[in-house]
Amino acid sequence: MSKTVVPALAATALFLSSGAAWACTSCRPLVKAGVYDQNFFGNLLLMVLPLAVLAFIGAGLYFFADRLFASPLAPHAPTTRSTGLLESTHI
Amino acid sequence: MNRDTQHTMQCGPLVSSGVFMGIGLGGFLDGIVFHQILQVHNMLSNRFPPDTLVNAKINMTWDGYFHAMVWVMTAVGLYLLFRAGQRRDVPWSGKILLGSLIGGWGLFNLVEGIIDHQILGIHHVYEYTTNKLPFDLMFLASGVIFLLIGWMLIRAGSNDTAPRGEVS
Numbered sequence: 001m002s003k004t005v006v007p008a009l010a011a012t013a014l015f016l017s018s019g020a021a022w023a024c025t026s027c028r029p030l031v032k033a034g035v036y037d038q039n040f041f042g043n044l045l046l047m048v049l050p051l052a053v054l055a056f057i058g059a060g061l062y063f064f065a066d067r068l069f070a071s072p073l074a075p076h077a078p079t080t081r082s083t084g085l086l087e088s089t090h091i
Numbered sequence: 092m093n094r095d096t097q098h099t100m101q102c103g104p105l106v107s108s109g110v111f112m113g114i115g116l117g118g119f120l121d122g123i124v125f126h127q128i129l130q131v132h133n134m135l136s137n138r139f140p141p142d143t144l145v146n147a148k149i150n151m152t153w154d155g156y157f158h159a160m161v162w163v164m165t166a167v168g169l170y171l172l173f174r175a176g177q178r179r180d181v182p183w184s185g186k187i188l189l190g191s192l193i194g195g196w197g198l199f200n201l202v203e204g205i206i207d208h209q210i211l212g213i214h215h216v217y218e219y220t221t222n223k224l225p226f227d228l229m230f231l232a233s234g235v236i237f238l239l240i241g242w243m244l245i246r247a248g249s250n251d252t253a254p255r256g257e258v259s
Binding site: 024027030031034035043044046047048049050051053054055057058059061062063064065066069 | 101102103104106111114134144145146148152153157164167168171195198199202203206207211213245246249
């Protein structure tokens with residue numbers, strides 16, 4: 001058992017003690033200053049722009065997809081059975 | 092023929108929901124595979140090259156905003172899908188939904204690639220090279236290919252007529 005536990009513990013200790021395992025406490029203020037500066041809303045706008053265009057296209061497809069993908073067979077709703085009945089009885 | 096009893100099927104609500112979800116899921120895939128696993132294509136990497144820990148974390152924060160936005164797109168798509176499933180004049184077509192999802196992913200790659208990479212230049216697909224254009228063009232090409240596949244699938248499903256609950 002010790003053959004597997006000891007190397008595993010050693011590896012864990014090595015990993016935890018490495019520099020990468022520690023949070024960069026000193027860079028947090030620098031990151032906040034870099035993100036939430038006078039350019040924040042400009043950067044946010046740049047980021048929103050493509051998604052706004054995509055949302056516009058997606059919303060447009062709600063109304064115009066039928067024209068774009070129109071089938072020559074002009075599909076009808078499953079109410080065709082009742083439509084047929086109505087036709088046959090000439091109501 | 093009684094016109095009041097005949098309805099034309101509307102594929103728009105299903106296409107729109109699939110496209111919104113495709114955009115959102117395409118954005119998530121982009122974020123997971125490129126931004127996080129491969130550590131490239133970060134949102135503001137052309138302004139803050141991620142060559143220091145601070146710059147990498149700044150990009151990470153903007154990646155978070157990006158993920159929040161594509162989450163909204165996915166949620167909108169899910170809502171539209173739910174509403175489409177309640178309508179009897181909307182076909183419950185797997186081909187249309189799959190085509191819309193793939194088409195939405197293609198639209199995401201194409202629009203994001205044109206605006207962010209080519210027009211605004213806020214980032215590129217792969218920053219660690221002097222010639223960034225080939226990677227950007229591959230990204231755009233993938234968008235066109237996905238868009239065409241999506242288009243063909245939607246066209247293939249445009250004759251589907253059964254609404255939700257009546258698909259055999």
